[in-house]
Amino acid sequence: MDWLWGINVSRALMDAVRKITGKRTILSAGRVQSPTLVEAVRRWREIKLAVPIPSFNITVTLRKDTMEFNAYPDGWAPNTRKEAIQITKQLRETPWLRVENITWKSNTIRPPPAFNLGDLQSEAARLYRFSPMKTQKLAEDLYLEALISYPRTNSQKLPPTINYASIIKSLASIPTYSKLVQQLEVETRGVLRPVQGRKDDPAHPAIHPTGVKPRNLDPDHAKIYDLIVRRFLAAFSKPAQIERVSVKLTDRHGRMYAAKGIRVVDDGWWKYYPYLRPKEVYIPKLTQHEKVKIVKVGYSTKWVSKKPQLSKTSLLKWMESQQIGTEATRARIIEILYKRGYLESRGGKTIVTDLGMYVSEVIEELFPDLAKVELTRRFEEYIDAIRTGKTTRKRVIDETIRELDALIRKYKERLDHVGNKLAIALGALEPQVKCAICGREAVAHRPFTMCKYHKEAYERLTNTIPIVVEKMNVSEGEALRLIASRRGEAGLWVIEVAKHLQLLSSEE
DNA sequence: GCAAGGTC
Ligand SMILES: [Zn+2]
Numbered sequence: 001m002d003w004l005w006g007i008n009v010s011r012a013l014m015d016a017v018r019k020i021t022g023k024r025t026i027l028s029a030g031r032v033q034s035p036t037l038v039e040a041v042r043r044w045r046e047i048k049l050a051v052p053i054p055s056f057n058i059t060v061t062l063r064k065d066t067m068e069f070n071a072y073p074d075g076w077a078p079n080t081r082k083e084a085i086q087i088t089k090q091l092r093e094t095p096w097l098r099v100e101n102i103t104w105k106s107n108t109i110r111p112p113p114a115f116n117l118g119d120l121q122s123e124a125a126r127l128y129r130f131s132p133m134k135t136q137k138l139a140e141d142l143y144l145e146a147l148i149s150y151p152r153t154n155s156q157k158l159p160p161t162i163n164y165a166s167i168i169k170s171l172a173s174i175p176t177y178s179k180l181v182q183q184l185e186v187e188t189r190g191v192l193r194p195v196q197g198r199k200d201d202p203a204h205p206a207i208h209p210t211g212v213k214p215r216n217l218d219p220d221h222a223k224i225y226d227l228i229v230r231r232f233l234a235a236f237s238k239p240a241q242i243e244r245v246s247v248k249l250t251d252r253h254g255r256m257y258a259a260k261g262i263r264v265v266d267d268g269w270w271k272y273y274p275y276l277r278p279k280e281v282y283i284p285k286l287t288q289h290e291k292v293k294i295v296k297v298g299y300s301t302k303w304v305s306k307k308p309q310l311s312k313t314s315l316l317k318w319m320e321s322q323q324i325g326t327e328a329t330r331a332r333i334i335e336i337l338y339k340r341g342y343l344e345s346r347g348g349k350t351i352v353t354d355l356g357m358y359v360s361e362v363i364e365e366l367f368p369d370l371a372k373v374e375l376t377r378r379f380e381e382y383i384d385a386i387r388t389g390k391t392t393r394k395r396v397i398d399e400t401i402r403e404l405d406a407l408i409r410k411y412k413e414r415l416d417h418v419g420n421k422l423a424i425a426l427g428a429l430e431p432q433v434k435c436a437i438c439g440r441e442a443v444a445h446r447p448f449t450m451c452k453y454h455k456e457a458y459e460r461l462t463n464t465i466p467i468v469v470e471k472m473n474v475s476e477g478e479a480l481r482l483i484a485s486r487r488g489e490a491g492l493w494v495i496e497v498a499k500h501l502q503l504l505s506s507e508e
Numbered sequence: 509g510c511a512a513g514g515t516c
Contacts, residue, residue, distance in 0.1 A: 009510090029511085328512095333512080
């Protein structure tokens, strides 16, 4: 069924391009890659269409004896810039905050379970910016050297059938870990009971070292090996303890502020796996009703937009959450999206190409089932039904062929439409009417000729302008200029529209 | 050549 869907839809896409351009271009579609591409496109559009809204924060720096610490508005925020300026001024005039109450809270943080492949890929990306494919390759190398257990596993469990004691004993003879292992032996008094994670695998336990001594690992392999060993050791260790302190303070006008501290009381498993240890923030000893001196106060404007993440790692996590693909294939399938030219890396960031956007659209329009994760669920049900004898392999395959046959028939009627779309995306064909900003095919003409992306950006922008006018107390023209200057927070399509509108108004 | 699932 994967083969039928994949081969037929891939060829359908390629045929459309060849008919219009006469060129052979390799394109593909599939049960796992296509929903992943659609998700990447969805995120990409949100990134490009993000319109930021200004928000205001006040930072109050306090001093007790010689120690400085920060407090921030608690449960409220200035609504407008005018308000932020006014409050800042009042705090400078009455430069103290009064302590209303102090609360302490102790937290126990249990060690995380040993790695499954997804968790390892996620940590290697966070700490070393390794791509999921790179981490998988490094882990597979370590496995083939017999240094670690099978890496293509979803399990976070270390069953007692694994001889923990002998592995840990062997690790003691590796100089890097001998001290840690000694510590673990003292701490556990030889009682080895690892934490078990929720996720499981039908065939393999969590990734763990075998105890075989590594020789001459290059730096990248050593990093992955180190993460695996430390995470394994941490699983046997005791919980860490932290203490959080929260100080609530008020100003002369009764507005509430909070200063928050965090202190590590017991390092516990962070001794073995320090990569998740929180950063400590110290707050001096204070007493209730005490007035604390303000030494500095300022407001900051933060432009907030909700941009989703788009990276190899975030796509892999999405695939895991949707339960599509397997440990062996997820990273590989993401690389296929790059190989096809649907995704590209630019300056360490993932971008979606026009080809990716248009292929995703064509699949959604003409092979909608292949664009959704539900197709995988249906496959699973078929397999179950075959297994339990409710249907047969032949019946399922025949139905798939009939279904695809009907889809391909409809597709052929639209071959020119699809071919034109993809040829334009590939730059082999010019659209008839072009967007004034980007030259893509135009779909609207007011207030200027726009493609569908800039049209959407225009609509979102015009909805947000009044909010910026109110919050920043500026004219519409100034609001446009402000948004156009928020390179980090505003989406590129929105910035382009804002600049184009400025240009149009200056010509008037 | 095109999918997705495996393995080493
Ligand atoms: Zn455009």
